[in-house]
Amino acid sequence: MTLKEKLYEKILEFRPRTEKLVKEHGDVVIDNVTIAQAIGGMRGVKSLVTDISYLDPEEGIRYRGYTLQEVFEKLPKPKGAQVPYVEGLFYLLLTGDMPNEEEVNDVVDEFSKRRIIPRYIYEVIDAFPCCSHPMTIFSTAILSMHRESFFTKKYTTGMSKKDHWDSMYEDSLNLLAKLPEIATYIYAKLYRDGNRIQSNPNLDFGGNFAFMMGKEKPYDDVARLHFIIHSDHESGNVSAHTGHLVASSLSDIYLSISAMVNGLAGPLHGLAAQGVLQWLQDLIERMGGEKVIPSEDEIKQFVW
Numbered sequence: 001m002t003l004k005e006k007l008y009e010k011i012l013e014f015r016p017r018t019e020k021l022v023k024e025h026g027d028v029v030i031d032n033v034t035i036a037q038a039i040g041g042m043r044g045v046k047s048l049v050t051d052i053s054y055l056d057p058e059e060g061i062r063y064r065g066y067t068l069q070e071v072f073e074k075l076p077k078p079k080g081a082q083v084p085y086v087e088g089l090f091y092l093l094l095t096g097d098m099p100n101e102e103e104v105n106d107v108v109d110e111f112s113k114r115r116i117i118p119r120y121i122y123e124v125i126d127a128f129p130c131c132s133h134p135m136t137i138f139s140t141a142i143l144s145m146h147r148e149s150f151f152t153k154k155y156t157t158g159m160s161k162k163d164h165w166d167s168m169y170e171d172s173l174n175l176l177a178k179l180p181e182i183a184t185y186i187y188a189k190l191y192r193d194g195n196r197i198q199s200n201p202n203l204d205f206g207g208n209f210a211f212m213m214g215k216e217k218p219y220d221d222v223a224r225l226h227f228i229i230h231s232d233h234e235s236g237n238v239s240a241h242t243g244h245l246v247a248s249s250l251s252d253i254y255l256s257i258s259a260m261v262n263g264l265a266g267p268l269h270g271l272a273a274q275g276v277l278q279w280l281q282d283l284i285e286r287m288g289g290e291k292v293i294p295s296e297d298e299i300k301q302f303v304w
Helices: 003-025 035-039 068-074 086-095 101-113 119-126 134-148 150-157 161-191 205-213 219-229 238-247 253-264 272-286 296-303
Strands: 053-056 060-063
Touching: 003 086, 003 101, 003 161, 060 068, 060 086, 068 219, 086 101, 086 205, 086 219, 101 161, 119 134, 119 161, 134 161, 134 253, 150 161, 161 205, 161 253, 205 219, 238 253
Parallel strands: none
Antiparallel strands: 053 060
């Protein structure tokens, strides 16, 4: 059974549950909201439903009930790698089932077939001034691919509400498979004088991203690790919530993800990662440069 067939099976299983919740439990109160919560960005307010992940303040994130440690142990890994395929986690997030190696390889092949980016996307990226922030370019490139949307074309010509998932699935895979190429092309434009490294169709999602970034091993595992631990966040943070909100109007995946990226670009959300890197660079400089390895006690003292 392919990922798409498995997903459709799961969708059919879940539809009666959703209808039953609305009909039989629609008046159940989920949460109470205080003025402080409303003013403070809805922190801690339960206001949406997700079966994909749960974020515990003590334990951390769980994907489909699995802890991160369990995810790293159970998901198939590329040969010689310490971190699993990103494609395997994608399978888990969509279906709730832990995939075997054959099922993961099918998704790897599926992504590989969808990697090619339309020529006009390169032109959109090239048109940006050299001082543009990468997230601005990234969001615009994604938005520009709206013209590729199967969902929009099918919705315009008419389709059943129960068939929305099909074209949304196709758009999602098409976009996701192209993101490493888009991101690394932007990186090459801004930080490598436009010297782009062509995609390697024989590599997985994380491995190919590392390859196009021009980074040696074990950066491929670093990339896989990064994508896995950032893949879902209970749908309540700014970017994920924005994506759900925009998609609820039946905007296609390109419009929704572009909006999501705009939320992610803020300094109180994804841009904080840039602040962390700046902090680490400052740490290295204060400790005497890259060739000096401080002791654990020195690091503890610095953090304090």
